[in-house]
Amino acid sequence: MSATDELLANNERFARAFPGPVSGRPSLGVAVVACMDARMDVYALLGLTPGQAHVLRNAGGEVTEDMIRSLTISQHELGTTEIILIHHTQCGMQTFTNSEFKAKLEAETGRKPRWSSLAFTDLDADVRKAIARVKASPFLTCTRTVRGFVFEVETGSLHEVR
């Protein structure tokens, strides 16, 4: 049995206890942008329940063009007005450089990506860059409440980056 099959069996149990549908319009008006890291259950660590917020995740929790696309849809089509950005300690994105990653990928696949891995070194600086990218987008018109945090994988706490 693959891990995917195990998770599908979990979903069968979940569906049997499903409490019923909720609205697709985020009731808290919040969009969360977080790293894909396996240690972060974003619903649990923010105490979210279904229907309250959009959750967007990629490697690093970076504000890429695809994140801008998603956040623009979140604000203009589904009415969110607050953005929470979450990076975390011990991030895999700090364990290699972009050029190291490209060289490794070329050795393993014979191809070099045209995109950057977006590896970074300074965690707080990367959160500030993410905040700045949201604020600089002409399409994200609700930027009054854009706040960035570091999740401590050691303690479960969020610390704000100012």
Next chain:
Amino acid sequence: MSATDELLANNERFARAFPGPVSGRPSLGVAVVACMDARMDVYALLGLTPGQAHVLRNAGGEVTEDMIRSLTISQHELGTTEIILIHHTQCGMQTFTNSEFKAKLEAETGRKPRWSSLAFTDLDADVRKAIARVKASPFLTCTRTVRGFVFEVETGSLHEVR
């Protein structure tokens, strides 16, 4: 108090009961790509616990270049070998066309995006397209287990798209 402040108060409670750190290397070797939709608590609906899987999310659960970047890091740096793609019923991405969205955005912000919204009409076809994009990437070398699903927001069930 903003919604963000409410969620931070939730996090304080979460951290007080934090059971302790887990490894950042996904123990199930799974990466999940899902829509950002507020109705999907991906951990809950798959029965995931922290440390088991990467979770990646954007508007639509689309396999964009940024998703390929994230999945490549997931496979080559953190050892995942299975991919689960999750779209869902009643998706906001089916409620407008790309040209309608661009026109609306231009009216609201005075600017037209260079990117597509990636709106779609046929749900199953869009899941198949996502599977095909993963399989076509030269950087995603573990494509033996790439499966796509529709989450029914009405019932909580996952249905496989073949």
